Amino acid sequence: MDRHEELLSWAVGQDVKLNGIQPILIPGRGTGIVATREIKEGEVILVVPASVFRSLDQVPKAISKRLPRQTSIHALLATFLILDKTKRFSSYHAFFPILPSFASSIPLLWPPELHTFLPTPAKDILEKQQRELERDWTTISKAFPDMNYDQYLHSWLLVGTRSFYFETSTMNRFPHNDRLALPIADLFNHADVGCDASFSQQGYKFIADRVYHAGEEIYTSYGDHSNDFLLTEYGFVLPENRWDAVSLDDILLPRFTEQQKNDLRDKGFLGKYFLYQETGCCFRTQVALRMLCCTYEDWQQFADAESEGEASQGQVNVLLLQILNTYVEAIQQTLKDMEGTDIGETNQRELLAGRWKQIEIMVAQAIKHLHS
Ligand SMILES: C[S@@+](CC[C@H](N)C(=O)[O-])C[C@H]1O[C@@H](n2cnc3c(N)ncnc32)[C@H](O)[C@@H]1O
Numbered sequence: 001m002d003r004h005e006e007l008l009s010w011a012v013g014q015d016v017k018l019n020g021i022q023p024i025l026i027p028g029r030g031t032g033i034v035a036t037r038e039i040k041e042g043e044v045i046l047v048v049p050a051s052v053f054r055s056l057d058q059v060p061k062a063i064s065k066r067l068p069r070q071t072s073i074h075a076l077l078a079t080f081l082i083l084d085k086t087k088r089f090s091s092y093h094a095f096f097p098i099l100p101s102f103a104s105s106i107p108l109l110w111p112p113e114l115h116t117f118l119p120t121p122a123k124d125i126l127e128k129q130q131r132e133l134e135r136d137w138t139t140i141s142k143a144f145p146d147m148n149y150d151q152y153l154h155s156w157l158l159v160g161t162r163s164f165y166f167e168t169s170t171m172n173r174f175p176h177n178d179r180l181a182l183p184i185a186d187l188f189n190h191a192d193v194g195c196d197a198s199f200s201q202q203g204y205k206f207i208a209d210r211v212y213h214a215g216e217e218i219y220t221s222y223g224d225h226s227n228d229f230l231l232t233e234y235g236f237v238l239p240e241n242r243w244d245a246v247s248l249d250d251i252l253l254p255r256f257t258e259q260q261k262n263d264l265r266d267k268g269f270l271g272k273y274f275l276y277q278e279t280g281c282c283f284r285t286q287v288a289l290r291m292l293c294c295t296y297e298d299w300q301q302f303a304d305a306e307s308e309g310e311a312s313q314g315q316v317n318v319l320l321l322q323i324l325n326t327y328v329e330a331i332q333q334t335l336k337d338m339e340g341t342d343i344g345e346t347n348q349r350e351l352l353a354g355r356w357k358q359i360e361i362m363v364a365q366a367i368k369h370l371h372s
Helices: 003-013 073-083 099-103 120-143 149-162 227-234 249-255 258-266 283-293 296-303 310-339 346-371
Strands: 021-026 030-035 044-049 190-200 203-207 245-247 274-276
Touching: 003 021, 073 120, 073 149, 099 149, 120 149, 120 227, 120 245, 149 227, 227 346, 245 346, 249 283, 249 310, 258 283, 274 283, 274 346, 283 296, 283 310, 296 310, 310 346
Parallel strands: none
Antiparallel strands: 021 030, 044 203, 190 203, 245 274
């Protein structure tokens, strides 16, 4: 029996119902789920009973009692995966990628010098991850002094990349993004649109979002995530991603005086300026650009939604064009600097360069759109 057949028979033994789907190895994406026959839109393709869940409620008291009440679910599950020596989940655990396989893809494991080349939104997510990992490891290593850091890091990354959002009443006191659970759904790879899961107290079901032909990979969507988010949280970028966004903060923020920053902050418009794949510049960016090229009164009226800013749109577009052209030069410089460095592994640098090329294309498309 190969590994995937073993996983399948383990799942069936746990009362998981797979209907016209199976896990297989997919080049470049590890394991994924494919259709074994033609699947109709709306068909239930997977039923996972709550008895298989690994979440807050299943963490043994022997673990949770040794930890402070505010310990994150992420930290609890990571600890549970390590200390769970029962046979029941061993076929599932055997599927987990080993720690070195995360190193090429997950920026958290890249050398810090390479982090300096990450786009700003990815850097922000990485810093949050670093803070959370440190917080969790401090708690866990105090309660379990024999635990090894690499083993914990591995388990923490497994939970971070494989768990799905799930809620029970016992989870209410935890932040939404910490209401995590495993397993099975984690065998699906991500696409910007895919099959949805429907949850109940009995478990969850996956429903086909469209027709699938035999052999076709079936995706789910981990959320409306940009490629900077996917890169940092999951270690990959999508070639086509309707939710992709490019941050303009690095090129816009340095243009403001302190006074202008204060005015923007007072109205809640300082930073988080994005260029979206589908819709172009966000409203916040339009507000910020008007701060740089309109009178204070015109800016204020636009920011307060008292004017639609049509009279100033021409000026705004000219300024945006100039800013985006400057950004393209900066992106090309980043790519050149990356070519000239041997920091990290080749595949880490290639993944990062690929992301910057996507950003360059999105900015170039916005420039083309402004010209037309
Ligand atoms: C929840 S797991 C999905 C199953 C995983 N492929 C496996 O081998 O077990 C998430 C991980 O799968 C990979 N992945 C998911 N979607 C992907 C995609 N569209 N392209 C490339 N890798 C993907 C990434 O490594 C990600 O961290």
